[in-house]
Amino acid sequence: MTRLASFARMKEMMTLHYLEAKTTREKPIVWVTSGAPVEYVVAAGALPVYPENYAAMCAAGHQALSLLEAAEGQGASPDICSYARTDFGQDLLRGGPAGGLPPPRALVCATNICRTVVKWFEAVARKYRVPLFVVDMPFLHDGLTRDALDYVLRQFEALAGFLAAQTGRPFERERLLETVALSQETTALWRRTLDLCRSRPAPITALDAFVHIAPVVTLRGTPACRDYYEALFREVEGRVARREAAVPNERYRALWDNLPVWDRLRWFASFFDARGLAVAAATYPNSWAGMDRAVGAQGDDPIEALAGSYLSLYIHSGFEQRVATLVRLIEEFSLTGFIMHSNRSCKPYSVGMYGLREEVSRRTGVPGVVIEADQNDPRQFTEARTVTALEAFIESMEPLAG
């Protein structure tokens, strides 16, 4: 993993966030999903808490397994998402790096990352007896449409009313617009940072991006988050200027599709470093990049642009759109291959992946590999099988190596 000065600042930000979440008496805690319009929650004066982010932190810190087992011991099926099982486990054991999440006053989830979050948050609502607001975002089989935007905008209005009822304060549109502006600035900075990886050698890798994604997922819409990404951008820009490589002797450049295998991040980094493979691009970190320029953004209305951004997530799009995105990234980042993580816990990302690999390879001429694992369940990762697949993949990239 690349040593970045920003890392310490990010760690401090996240620590302070969870400290505030555990101690605040002023702000109602609202649990949200990563694709929910958190700007509304922030503007309402509530404090958003992301169980997905916390689950990833648990796995990255190698603390997920005991939480998964605790949840399964209480009847959670291994068939359900491992983020959800980790969350159920942290709730049972008060586990993980923050000693468990604070209980929610209300829940907001959006279906743009999956429909699983609805079932997950229904279970949380049942346990804590708190209200749940689902923002339904239609899957974009053929790109962004006016009817989808209208449907989501109507729900945004209702969400404002829901949050006002939960906080006991009138919802202020001006504050929402300020929050959205901050989100747009933040995600634009994140996009520009990721785009710096077009440089050869890559100044950071997607594995670094997975780590530095935490604030934009959790704290977008706040000045501190914007400032953090400003600093991160400057730091990575400096590395480009000095031609500092994330991976020594960069020879291959690949894309990572899907969530990472959180508890194996360092293992993958070491494996790739040893073979001169820079994972220079990834689809997942882009989910929170560039909300200032949503596909088909409507006029000057920032709320429409916000709705367009949330609707247009990569995993919420038809396969033709996904192939186009992958092909574009492969070309723009001068990639020699792509790695697809067939992630047992994320069906929206993973179902159809085998066919996508064939199609992207056909259109670009670069090889792709599918590895079977899970974002948060270490029991689904088989090292020997993964090594065999990746070594064959690296060999297949040899004709394209730089």
Add this chain to the structure above:
Amino acid sequence: MFAFFHDAVADPLSRLADLRRKSGRPLIGVTPAYFPLEWIHAAGGLPVSFWGERIPISRADALLPPYCCPASRSILEIELAGLTAELSGWVFTSLCDTLVNLREIFRGISPRPALAFPIPLATDPGSRRARLEERIPRVLDDLARMTGKTATAGALAAASRLYGEIRRLQRRLYEIRRGRPRLVGARDFHAAIRAGFFLDPGEYRTRLEALLPALENAPEPKGARRPRVFLSGMVSPPEEVLGLLDRLGLDAADDDFADGGRMVSRPVFSPEDPVGSLYRVLFDGRPCPCLHLPGLDRADVFPQAVREAGAQGVLFLPMRCCEPDAFERPALTARLAERGIPALALEMDFETLHPESLRTRLEAFRDLLEEADR
């Protein structure tokens, strides 16, 4: 009494050509769940519903990972194997993440159009209704392109009457079973329900009309009282499993399968109140774990449905890798336990299932229920 229905579900794929020729209508494949079949009929088509076939999976493995449910894998398998060549198109609802992506796979591999009907999940009821109002004409337009015929108001009304009559007859069948579960074995019962997925609706109605009086007039089966169970899961299990329940003396009094009790408890679409009736088609009736129902927790109402069926226990028959169903099971089991209702869960995998391997656990469950009844 049930031979005709068993025959209809025995090998439906081999009969598609015959069905198309006899009906004179283009066949439209329907994936799970809740797409209004009457829309297809009104558009001049004939719906054929697939909930998962017990066939070996080979081709689908190349496109779907093993952690997808057997229903989705088998639907892809029959398409890839060319067993659905008689179909003119497919319809998909946004029932779960797997089916949403499966529709995308179909768009890439199938020469037939694949229509998408998104089921809204918004908490806000106004948004839900507005979304349905906006979608109805679009889906009907898409259907018209598939069948070559527009669903007129008159055709929708006629289809609504026909399917409404079938629904009424199916409900009566459920009532008879609830009252006298020993009279209708689980295997026979679900054959009678499933047959509707592969028959011309007019013929199916006629067959149900003939069956019901015969059942109503049938004498009460003799013998000792047997345990009554409520069956629960996403999709009704293979007939071998249902037959095993019959042989072991477990009487299925009711169920909440999406291709059974959940479907039958829902009304049909009415062109007189398109948005209101479609809302009820999707969200009324027995709650489905795939749908978000603001203000209603399935765990709260499930024990009541079990009690109303007179069941002494619940047999969960979850389909492998069905995530929405798996999410709710702990809460359902806990609520049943609070009320002293025993439950057993047996995972169903159509691909590898050996029904006899379930025998010991089912016998133990039967004994438990008998003991509790003494």
